[in-house]
C-alpha cells in the first residue's frame with residue numbers, strides 16, 4: 001500500500017524542500033521504494049533540485065506540471081497520468097541497479113492562479129463559498145491520491161502558505177514531517193501547523209491527542225549544536241512529537257540543493273550529511289518508526 005508523506009511547516013525557509021528531496025533519495029536508494037515527489041510550491045524548489053532549470057522548463061513548455069494536471073483533470077476521472085511525471089528525476093542512482101532514482105510531478109508558477117480558476121469554475125454550481133473551497137480541495141486531494149497506485153511513497157513538498165493544494169496535501173498525508181529551526185518564532189509556527197494537521201481548534205484539544213496517535217513529527221534542522229538550541233528542542237518536545245534524528249547546518253546539505261546531470265552515489269551527493277540522513281531514514285521508514293498512520 002502506498003504511503004503519502006507531506007513535508008510541511010507554515011514557516012518559510014526551514015528546509016522543507018531540502019528534506020523532501022533528501023528523504024525521497026534515501027527511500028529510493030536505501031529502502032528500494034518507488035518514490036514520487038509532488039512539488040506543491042509555486043517557488044518550485046523541489047523541481048529545480050530534482051531536474052534542474054532546463055528539465056523543469058521543458059515540463060512547463062510541454063504542459064506537464066502539477067497545475068496542468070489539476071486543470072486538465074479537474075472534472076475528469078483520472079486514468080493513465082504518466083505523461084505528467086518525469087521518471088528520471090534526481091541526481092542519485094546506483095551505477096548498476098539505478099536505485100535512488102525518483103520520479104517528479106513538477107511544480108508550477110501558476111498553481112495558485114489555477115486554484116483560483118478552479119474555484120471560480122466550481123462556484124458556478126451556486127454553492128456557498130465554504131462548500132466550493134471544500135469541493136476544490138477534495139478534488140485536488142483525489143487527483144493527488146491517484147498516483148498512489150504507481151508509487152510506494154509519495155512525498156508532498158508543501159509551500160509555506162495555506163494554499164488549497166497545501167491543505168489538500170495535509171488532509172491526504174498519512175504522515176507529516178515538520179522541519180523547523182530551533183529559534184524563538186518556531187514554537188508558534190509548530191503550534192499552528194500541528195492544529196491544522198490534527199484538525200483541532202485549540203491547543204487544549206491538541207494536547208488531548210497522545211503523541212503516538214498524531215500524524216506528524218517535528219525535525220530539528222540547521223543545528224549548530226548549542227546548549228540553547230538543545231533547550232529549545234526539549235521545550236518543544238513537551239508539546240509536539242519530536243524525531244530523534246537531527247539535521248545539522250552543513251555545507252553538504254546546502255550543496256545538495258544544486259542538481260547536476262551526473263548521477264552519483266548517495267555518498268557523493270550527501271557527503272558528511274550522510275550519517276544524519278541515514279538516521280533520519282531509519283527512524284522515518286525503518287521498523288522503529290514513531291509516526292502513527294491514519295486508518
Ligand SMILES: Nc1ncnc2c1ncn2[C@@H]1O[C@H](COP(=O)(O)OP(=O)(O)OP(=O)(O)O)[C@@H](O)[C@H]1O
Nearest residue numbers: 012013014015016017018160248249250253254257
Ligand atoms: N541543514 C542545512 N544546512 C545548510 N543549509 C541548509 C540546511 N537545510 C536547508 N538549507 C538551505 O536553506 C535554504 C532553504 O531551504 P529550503 O528551500 O529547503 O527551505 P523551505 O522550507 O523549503 O523554504 P520555502 O518555505 O521557501 O519553501 C536552502 O538554500 C537550503 O540549501
Ligand SMILES: [Mg+2]
Nearest residue numbers: 016017041045
Ligand atoms: Mg520549499
